Amino acid sequence: MSFTKQFKCTQCGQTYPISKDILVCPNCKDQGILDIEYDYEKIKGIMTKDYFANNNHYSIWRYLPLLPVEEKYTKNTLRVGWTPLYKSMHLKNIYHVKELYFKDEGLNPTQSLKDRASVIACVKALEAKQDTVACSSTGNAASSLAGNASKMGLKTVIFVPKRAPIGKLSQLMIFGSKLIKVNGDYKDAYNLSKKAIEHYGWYNRNAAINPNLIEGKKTVALEISEQMNFDIPDWVITSVGDGCTIGGVYKGFYDLYQLGLINQIPKILGVQSEGCSPFYDAFHKGLPLEETDENTIADSIAVGIPRNPIKGINAVKFSKGTYVKVSDDEIKDSMKLLGKEEGIFAEPAAAASLAGFIKARHADIILKKDRVVVIITGNGLKDTKNALEIVGEPVLLDANLKDLIQYIERGERNE
Numbered sequence: 188m189s190f191t192k193q194f195k196c197t198q199c200g201q202t203y204p205i206s207k208d209i210l211v212c213p214n215c216k217d218q219g220i221l222d223i224e225y226d227y228e229k230i231k232g233i234m235t236k237d238y239f240a241n242n243n244h245y246s247i248w249r250y251l252p253l254l255p256v257e258e259k260y261t262k263n264t265l266r267v268g269w270t271p272l273y274k275s276m277h278l279k280n281i282y283h284v285k286e287l288y289f290k291d292e293g294l295n296p297t298q299s300l301k302d303r304a305s306v307i308a309c310v311k312a313l314e315a316k317q318d319t320v321a322c323s324s325t326g327n328a329a330s331s332l333a334g335n336a337s338k339m340g341l342k343t344v345i346f347v348p349k350r351a352p353i354g355k356l357s358q359l360m361i362f363g364s365k366l367i368k369v370n371g372d373y374k375d376a377y378n379l380s381k382k383a384i385e386h387y388g389w390y391n392r393n394a395a396i397n398p399n400l401i402e403g404k405k406t407v408a409l410e411i412s413e414q415m416n417f418d419i420p421d422w423v424i425t426s427v428g429d430g431c432t433i434g435g436v437y438k439g440f441y442d443l444y445q446l447g448l449i450n451q452i453p454k455i456l457g458v459q460s461e462g463c464s465p466f467y468d469a470f471h472k473g474l475p476l477e478e479t480d481e482n483t484i485a486d487s488i489a490v491g492i493p494r495n496p497i498k499g500i501n502a503v504k505f506s507k508g509t510y511v512k513v514s515d516d517e518i519k520d521s522m523k524l525l526g527k528e529e530g531i532f533a534e535p536a537a538a539a540s541l542a543g544f545i546k547a548r549h550a551d552i553i554l555k556k557d558r559v560v561v562i563i564t565g566n567g568l569k570d571t572k573n574a575l576e577i578v579g580e581p582v583l584l585d586a587n588l589k590d591l592i593q594y595i596e597r598g599e600r601n602e
């Protein structure tokens with residue numbers, strides 16, 4: 188049973204009946220990103236704390252009353268969601284906050300948070316009786332769509348920019364996707380995917396356009412809340428590209444607030460790279476988003492023209508949070524720090540969240556008394572090239588004890 192009520196345009200406020208034939212506001216076109224509204228009064232009778240306590244289905248589908256899908260199509264999917272929430276024992280003490288947690292989305296089936304959106308896209312494609320799903324991507328949405336679609340018997344066509352890391356491309360090719368590598372940046376890949384989807388009639392997995400997909404992403408916030416026994420932290424931090432993930436984080440907490448399961452929405456900190464920061468610039472200048480360069484190692488958030496600007500800004504504004512931006516060097520340092528101190532291997536865009544936490548802590552945006560959750564959006568195996576550039580190539584020794592002793596003692600002297 189679906190508890191969806193209607194679509195509402197984030198631009199003009201017009202509402203529309205839920206329909207598979209509508210992805211954007213008919214009046215506002217691509218600027219009219221839609222939001223899905225739910226019948227919270229009906230859901231309140233089902234989704235109580237007892238509902239969660241007695242629910243043994245540890246995946247995204249434990250939240251079915253708050254998802255816009257038909258249950259019968261959810262039976263043959265990869266197990267997406269219910270990723271661990273790790274309590275920090277080391278970085279918490281280094282940066283002096285009350286509590287610090289890491290939500291490790293790299294442990295989803297294709298190693299990124301994007302699985303939450305992709306599995307929804309595949310279910311919606313089956314509902315619409317379509318056999319091919321397409322999208323543009325900087326890499327993670329591509330590999331996640333390919334993996335989830337292959338499990339469900341769907342074909343995929345995926346458009347990526349020239350710079351997309353080989354780790355992500357090898358994933359989606361192994362999953363059997365038709366890969367289109369576009370000689371250009373993400374904007375070029377997106378524009379070509381849009382034209383191709385319109386021409387061939389494929390199901391559109393582009394998360395900024397398709398209102399169903401942010402509903403999948405919001406489940407990361409539902410899990411954080413449940414894993415913390417609905418004792419909501421002061422801050423939740425995520426890196427930001429198109430604006431869909433941060434919009435989903437806010438929507439998840441908003442849903443629970445409307446259901447009376449939490450008594451506040453945490454402040455949300457959006458993190459962008461200095462080399463690509465349209466949300467940061469717009470938020471702090473109080474102006475509409477403007478196109479920026481895509482000059483950062485954090486390819487997953489290198490989106491010069493975000494397609495979901497209203498949700499990306501509102502998530503921070505409505506939660507009374509803020510945006511920060513970090514340098515590539517700060518991202519690299521955070522990759523090493525997160526691995527060494529917490530045992531989590533993050534790709535650059537995911538480590539940007541930790542870099543943002545550090546910057547916000549130094550600026551006293553985040554205070555000693557605060558409880559903080561940092562979302563790690565993707566696994567470091569997605570981009571081993573940058574990881575190796577940070578830590579260097581391993582040493583090669585001859586197989587004798589003398590050389591080993593010399594190497595170890597030399598290293599200890601240099602520490």
